[in-house]
Amino acid sequence: MKLISKLLDLLYPAKCAFCGALIEKETGGICEKCGKNLPFTKNGGKQRGNFFTACLSPLYYEREVRDALLRYKFQQRSAYCEAFGVLLADCVAEFLDAEVDLVSWVPLSRKRLKKRGYDQAQLLSQAVAWELDLPCVPVLEKTVHTQQQSKTGSAEKRRANISGAYRVLPGAEVSGKTVLLIDDIVTTGATFSECARMLCMAGANRVFCAALARKRDD
Numbered sequence: 473m474k475l476i477s478k479l480l481d482l483l484y485p486a487k488c489a490f491c492g493a494l495i496e497k498e499t500g501g502i503c504e505k506c507g508k509n510l511p512f513t514k515n516g517g518k519q520r521g522n523f524f525t526a527c528l529s530p531l532y533y534e535r536e537v538r539d540a541l542l543r544y545k546f547q548q549r550s551a552y553c554e555a556f557g558v559l560l561a562d563c564v565a566e567f568l569d570a571e572v573d574l575v576s577w578v579p580l581s582r583k584r585l586k587k588r589g590y591d592q593a594q595l596l597s598q599a600v601a602w603e604l605d606l607p608c609v610p611v612l613e614k615t616v617h618t619q620q621q622s623k624t625g626s627a628e629k630r631r632a633n634i635s636g637a638y639r640v641l642p643g644a645e646v647s648g649k650t651v652l653l654i655d656d657i658v659t660t661g662a663t664f665s666e667c668a669r670m671l672c673m674a675g676a677n678r679v680f681c682a683a684l685a686r687k688r689d690d
Contacts, residue, residue, distance in 0.1 A: 527658055527686075572606060574606060611651065640674040647675030649677055
């Protein structure tokens with residue numbers, strides 16, 4: 473088994489998720505240079521929003537972060553979820569001053585999931601939950617296939633685009649729970665707000681959100 477593992481390492485060497493540099497597997501998927509020079513937020517990049525208590529993000533959505541996330545979502549680089557999960561879990565562990573009952577994610581529509589082949593937010597939430605030793609549970613579904621938020625324009629149009637697009641899954645046990653909701657990118661927070669609204673209507677105690685990257689304040 474060790475020989476097979478070594479051969480696989482030679483054929484598929486570990487690379488940094490952000491710059492592609494060769495790295496040791498034990499480095500968590502990020503090279504030393506990127507670990508120092510990525511556009512990190514301050515104080516966990518905390519944002520407030522409607523229906524959720526706070527949203528945390530370790531990185532700004534720019535430069536190599538933007539490029540890595542685009543590869544992750546659209547170029548089948550699903551393995552990036554491990555490196556991204558470590559970064560996001562570390563941010564949550566450091567800056568979220570609350571006990572969480574479960575981790576979940578902002579789901580894709582069935583049409584987009586079929587086209588992409590995987591749900592990037594689900595993979596990220598599973599990696600975060602693993603790092604934080606918390607259960608990862610599906611609690612939402614997207615019932616309407618909407619236009620991508622990045623293509624809708626203003627904050628008002630984004631809110632309108634996803635209004636009523638999500639519902640709490642039948643049988644999901646969220647009543648009285650504190651939920652940590654995961655997505656890959658947060659810009660205006662409209663999607664998180666809509667998902668959190670549905671969870672609160674279903675009896676969730678509080679909803680916290682976390683995304684790997686956020687838009688920098690203007």
